[in-house]
Amino acid sequence: MTAKRPKAPRGTSHPDTPADSGSSLDGRKIPAAVIKRLSLYARALQELERQQAEKVSSSELSRLLGFTSAQVRKDLAYFGQFGVPGFGYPVGDLRRNLRRILGTDRELQVALVGVGHLGTALLSYGGFTRQGFRIVCAFDKEVSAPRIGAAGIPVYHIDELEKRLAEHAIGFAILTVSSEAAQAVANRLIAAGISAILNFVPVRLQTPEHVKIHYVDLALEMESLSFYTR
Amino acid sequence: MTAKRPKAPRGTSHPDTPADSGSSLDGRKIPAAVIKRLSLYARALQELERQQAEKVSSSELSRLLGFTSAQVRKDLAYFGQFGVPGFGYPVGDLRRNLRRILGTDRELQVALVGVGHLGTALLSYGGFTRQGFRIVCAFDKEVSAPRIGAAGIPVYHIDELEKRLAEHAIGFAILTVSSEAAQAVANRLIAAGISAILNFVPVRLQTPEHVKIHYVDLALEMESLSFYTR
DNA sequence: GGAAGTCTGTGAAAACCTTCACGGGAGCGG
DNA sequence: CCGCTCCCGTGAAGGTTTTCACAGACTTCC
Ligand SMILES: NC(=O)c1ccc[n+]([C@@H]2O[C@H](COP(=O)([O-])OP(=O)(O)OC[C@H]3O[C@@H](n4cnc5c(N)ncnc54)[C@H](O)[C@@H]3O)[C@@H](O)[C@H]2O)c1
Ligand SMILES: NC(=O)c1ccc[n+]([C@@H]2O[C@H](COP(=O)([O-])OP(=O)(O)OC[C@H]3O[C@@H](n4cnc5c(N)ncnc54)[C@H](O)[C@@H]3O)[C@@H](O)[C@H]2O)c1
Numbered sequence: 362m363t364a365k366r367p368k369a370p371r372g373t374s375h376p377d378t379p380a381d382s383g384s385s386l387d388g389r390k391i392p393a394a395v396i397k398r399l400s401l402y403a404r405a406l407q408e409l410e411r412q413q414a415e416k417v418s419s420s421e422l423s424r425l426l427g428f429t430s431a432q433v434r435k436d437l438a439y440f441g442q443f444g445v446p447g448f449g450y451p452v453g454d455l456r457r458n459l460r461r462i463l464g465t466d467r468e469l470q471v472a473l474v475g476v477g478h479l480g481t482a483l484l485s486y487g488g489f490t491r492q493g494f495r496i497v498c499a500f501d502k503e504v505s506a507p508r509i510g511a512a513g514i515p516v517y518h519i520d521e522l523e524k525r526l527a528e529h530a531i532g533f534a535i536l537t538v539s540s541e542a543a544q545a546v547a548n549r550l551i552a553a554g555i556s557a558i559l560n561f562v563p564v565r566l567q568t569p570e571h572v573k574i575h576y577v578d579l580a581l582e583m584e585s586l587s588f589y590t591r
Numbered sequence: 592m593t594a595k596r597p598k599a600p601r602g603t604s605h606p607d608t609p610a611d612s613g614s615s616l617d618g619r620k621i622p623a624a625v626i627k628r629l630s631l632y633a634r635a636l637q638e639l640e641r642q643q644a645e646k647v648s649s650s651e652l653s654r655l656l657g658f659t660s661a662q663v664r665k666d667l668a669y670f671g672q673f674g675v676p677g678f679g680y681p682v683g684d685l686r687r688n689l690r691r692i693l694g695t696d697r698e699l700q701v702a703l704v705g706v707g708h709l710g711t712a713l714l715s716y717g718g719f720t721r722q723g724f725r726i727v728c729a730f731d732k733e734v735s736a737p738r739i740g741a742a743g744i745p746v747y748h749i750d751e752l753e754k755r756l757a758e759h760a761i762g763f764a765i766l767t768v769s770s771e772a773a774q775a776v777a778n779r780l781i782a783a784g785i786s787a788i789l790n791f792v793p794v795r796l797q798t799p800e801h802v803k804i805h806y807v808d809l810a811l812e813m814e815s816l817s818f819y820t821r
Numbered sequence: 822g823g824a825a826g827t828c829t830g831t832g833a834a835a836a837c838c839t840t841c842a843c844g845g846g847a848g849c850g851g
Numbered sequence: 852c853c854g855c856t857c858c859c860g861t862g863a864a865g866g867t868t869t870t871c872a873c874a875g876a877c878t879t880c881c
Pocket of ligand 1: 477480538539540546712
């Protein structure tokens with residue numbers, strides 16, 4: 362008899378690809394949504410600190426950001442006891458703690474790949490530095506010799522990628538190349554030891570588990586808005 | 592006796608501000624996350640159609656995007672029965688349906704306010720048009736006379752906002768002004784009848800319920816990545 | 822035309838996330 | 852130092868989203 366051609370990996374069940382969400386820290390599991398809110402708390406505290414506020418209650422914070430007060434308390438409680446009953450949270454203290462938790466208490470070195478329209482706009486944005494990120498250098502394939510780009514950031518030819526990443530101990534990349542180049546560039550970044558990528562290219566990247574990717578997908582946001590207003 | 596000063600609206604319970612998610616359509620409630628995935632399905636189908644694929648199964652789609660096949664089926668089932676058992680989903684057909692559901696089967700007219708670094712990059716981006724959006728005109732306060740900006744899009748002084756929005760029947764805005772101006776500009780947009788805003792400014796906007804706002808918050812994404820790689 | 826195999830749609834279960842509600846600790850005023 | 856009030860931390864409840872698992876519908880191939 363002829364052997365049937367094996368169509369697929371076989372097996373009765375197909376576990377598909379699970380959608381991870383959340384990471385564990387210290388034993389407990391932290392929902393991904395909590396981390397995003399942590400950033401918002403940190404930013405609100407920055408503003409409060411600027412206003413010389415000494416304390417803030419969970420309900421004040423929640424009103425400022427549009428959450429419930431219970432959520433604020435629960436989110437913060439994942440990471441320790443920062444509040445004082447009958448008083449609230451000490452602003453400066455909590456802010457310092459959040460920055461430590463998020464890892465933004467130290468300046469993070471970032472590389473940007475793809476100095477086109479969007480890449481250039483990002484290079485000239487001062488807001489990142491304010492939040493503890495520094496774009497140290499940028500790369501493009503259309504650069505014959507190193508040059509100084511927007512905001513005084515050096516732009517190198519993509520061939521120098523590996524060398525420069527190592528030189529500056531960069532662990533973090535922003536990806537704004539064209540769609541066709543995205544996967545190839547991502548591969549090189551990962552091979553060079555990058556551990557996180559903020560990807561503006563509307564392409565789902567294939568990456569090993571240990572590399573964290575966040576997508577910023579503008580067309581998706583627009584379509585989503587479109588749905589809600591039809 | 593002296594009357595105590597009324598400290599707060601009173602009441603023993605404080606219902607805080609609830610966090611909405613999802614909207615109702617046709618009676619059922621659609622999770623917000625489903626809508627985002629719908630956009631991704633639509634884009635994947637666009638690519639499949641380009642490759643002349645005639646059909647696609649939920650498991651193929653799920654593999655392409657990194658979800659589970661059950662999720663794909665459930666998401667699509669919110670809106671009707673598009674699949675054929677033993678066959679899969681007809682690519683062209685499903686794509687047309689998704690575009691209709693998302694409202695991207697017609698071209699949507701969009702205005703952009705704040706033609707700075709980021710605004711200019713967005714103006715010169717062709718990808719929106721491909722997805723069914725057209726940035727019709729842009730506004731800035733630093734424009735003395737109407738001029739033609741990137742990609743041939745006219746840039747007007749902000750004073751002309753109301754007039755031009757009405758002229759082009761624009762219902763949709765992208766906000767890339769400076770932080771200080773964001774709330775004021777949003778107010779004007781809303782007063783002018785805009786129903787959705789894609790906001791790049793890291794400021795929580797106060798808006799009436801019927802206006803849908805999506806935030807693109809790059810610093811937040813960076814901080815979030817930072818947490819996961821500490 | 823029939824049998825084997827594929828793949829959808831969907832209840833039910835599980836996982837996950839948010840809100841409720843309250844005990845009790847901390848400040849504060851007297 | 853005491854009592855009163857405020858507000859945190861947290862188990863439990865409630866709600867939402869994802870995954871499982873399967874009946875049945877459709878295709879395909881002989
Ligand atoms: N511009 C926008 O507003 C916008 C909006 C949403 C998404 N995006 C996405 O961001 C990406 C960039 O958009 P853009 O408008 O800046 O495009 P762009 O064409 O202006 O810039 C792309 C840059 O990447 C460089 N590049 C291409 N291949 C490379 C490689 N292998 N190595 C190094 N550099 C390489 C090009 O030389 C170019 O400078 C695109 O994927 C686009 O889909 C852009
Ligand atoms: N550039 C980036 O990469 C980036 C990244 C993340 C967030 N953002 C945010 O996007 C916004 C814009 O950033 P940018 O770098 O393009 O800044 P920018 O200063 O280059 O541009 C802001 C533009 O808005 C215009 N403007 C200010 N007030 C206005 C008003 N009342 N009416 C009309 N126009 C007005 C200014 O004239 C200027 O052209 C900022 O809020 C920033 O926080 C920018």
